[in-house]
Amino acid sequence: MSERSVSNTYAAMFALIDIQELWRRTRPTHTLSEGDKAELASLLATVRAALDAIEEEMR
């Protein structure tokens, strides 16, 4: 494993913090606009890509 995996861990955490911000912004109903949904999808993709990269290095 390398520094790249550490960096990807941070990338995943930071994208999750951005998702946390989305919940904060839309409290208390969490009704998401189309823009919010697109942002959420993009952030989830970032998390997945970072985790995939860690998993790839582990193989």
Add this chain to the structure above:
Amino acid sequence: MTFSCGVPERMVEELYLNINPLQTAGKTHAETRKAIFSWIDGYAVCDACKGSLRTMDKPPIRAFLADVSAFLGMEDAMLTNGAREAKFAVIHSITEPGDWVVADGNAHYSTLVAAERNRVDVVRTATAGAPTYEVTPEHFAEALDTAEDARGTPPALAIVTHVDGSYGNVVDAAGIAKVCHDRGVPVLLNTAYSTGRMPVSGKELGVDFIACSAHKSWATGGGNAGILALSGAYRDRVLRYSVDNPVKPLETLGCSTRGSAVVALIAAFPYVRERVTHWDREVAHAQMIVKMLEDAGGFSILGTRPKRHDLIAMETPAYDEIAKTHKKRGYFLARDLKACGIVGIKPGRTKQFKFSSFGLTDDQARYLAETFIDIKDRYDTR
């Protein structure tokens, strides 16, 4: 989820509209939480220490202090652990035991405790009393003149609460500073509820010191942080250094907020600098909420009118009537609000309470007012 130590996770800011005045403007931005996450370890900020927190370039604390001095319209600044530590440092620097200081009638207890620890007496001004509790320059003039006549010496300092934490009154700080300066008394402005939320210029207000609370009003978390900004005239008296350890400022015992909170403050600063330019929107939200509640009946504002701050204190006889017969007594209100996704008022309070509308969107501000009214009407119609 509960951590192994038994402390539960906290999801208050994600699940609810939190209207606790202590907390609304200390809520962190995502970029700040990322910075805290990276710098959370003890003494992490000291990786590239040059001997003093205030001269550190990595992270850029030295540059931040210069920027924040300019932002506050002052000539220098130092980090503290909070507004109370900033007030203590000023009192400690410019008074002697046995001196006296004057403070407004709405002063926070930490102002009084800071003076007590310095062994100086505090003379409080009067206020206008209920329902406005206003403090004016005339109140300061009266307290200064009366107490000086009785004590034979002028006060060493005037401590002025810019916005009090009970009623959200914004005082005429410039007018009070003039009254104090006309009598040769320096002025410390406690801005725990103002700087970081609204534009404040020490130069325009004519004050000598500004005490700030970063965890209360500068969107800073990860620990406690504050700022003491000062005019150049007092730099040498307050920002003095140890004889034996000449890089260590005495009033902060060398270094103050030496953890992730200072990085959080630096990370929050661009966001804070931008948000104070929207203060008119915050005031508009507060005024809208007050109008909706008073128009509905059973609610009455405490503090000065028109409302000029997000901290709103209300007398609520409508809720108090409901509490007399409700099986939950006064606790019904906090319970019903929580069921609607709103937290932050003290459970059991129905005669009067305070809340803050800071940081709400237009829709959230309207939802808050409508929910207060809906709860009142829910029981009125039974």
